[in-house]
Amino acid sequence: MYNILMLDDDQMMIETISPLLLHSGLNIQHIFSANTFSQGLDYIRDYDIDLLITDLEVEGLDRIYDMQQVKMINPSIEIIVVSAHNTFEYAQAAIRLGVKNYLIKPLDLELFVDSVREVLLHSTISRPVIEHVNWSHCNHFQMQRHPIQKHIKLNQLFASNGYVPQEESEYRSLGLQGPYYAMIKIQYQPLTANQMTLTVEDQYLLNYAVMNLAVELVHNQWNSITFETDECEINMIIQWDETSYLQGWHHKIRQLNQLGQLLHSHIDHYLHIPNVIGISQILKGYEFINQLNIQAHQALMWHTQYPDHHVFYYGNMHWKKHEWIEVSESKEGKNTYNLIVSQVKAYIEKCYGQKGLTIHDVAKKNHVSPNYLSYLFKKTTGFNLWEYVIKLRMEESRNLLLETDLRRYEVAERVGYESPEHFSKIFKRYYGISPSEFKQLQA
Structure with missing residues (x-):
């Protein structure tokens, strides 16, 4: 489990980022915060801080x-x-001193959380080392295709607004036990005589051939679920329980990349089919299942930028250019994004006064991950999602102070704050004066 220390004198920044990290799919034990460098050093001396x-x-x-x-x-x-400080000199000096990433404020929350994931997943902190993985073929076996209903549910589970099980038992019935997951997406291009369209039977057999090779490659080596999407694409979910993940966890990304390379080379060599492999990060929890699909798909999009490469890990690609975002966003995709954001705005406008409301709650109600929702919301509206919640709360509290005789604590409760003091702090930061000062000006 990870311990994180946030060293920043902007308390609002800490309050915004901490919930995102706690619901990022990483195995975080505790997030400490400090406002001065000396306080930060005390935490580093007293606790085992990973990041x-x-x-x-x-x-x-x-x-x-x-x-x-x-x-x-x-x-x-x-x-x-x-x-x-967006200067080359600062960034260069930071890298020389071992800083893993140098991010510019205001932060893009999606990129920030992905950066944290990547640093922690690749960290060199000493942990037990996993035993050597034997990649040789196992004894011959007969692969069984999923029953049609299970196949349909697996595909629905990874659709943008698809099937969302309400009970843990439903995930387990699909073979998803986790709690750690990664996705490998195999996208292939069938070669047909004179570019003829494949028949349904041909497509069925081709899917079966690719799936059979993939399943045989991981048989007895990985806990995996493999299923087809009916679009020349095969999805492979790799999963670990707590014990197996913690045994050599820092080697898992390297091994996923090795598996991706093997999948590509075997499909190319034995089936003679051009193919591209996209690999997601490793995330913890059922609620991030759909995020794995998004990441693996986005990793695949990098093949359009680097056609000579065929295996792409999302964590390696996400920090360079971001043209893949524009490439992947078709008109249909943009309509879907706009629909998601519209639904989220309607939900927030209805529930912003709810105490204890978090970005995680908003995302869960709208069936997307918190990080992906933050990215979509900022890209579509120009607001960070939580800034939008604060905006609505502040506007409503201003109206209540103007139009009612409610006391400060009553206004705070109406707009979703547990603490009147915290409400006053946010109000003053937003309007420049305290609620009581605002009330006096209106008298």
């Missing part, structure tokens, strides 16, 4: 050079810098 996320403007921090002091206390700690 430090730090602003450069924190009190007592001598820019990025104090990172050396952090590394002396805990040599294995990973560091992500978030900064308003």
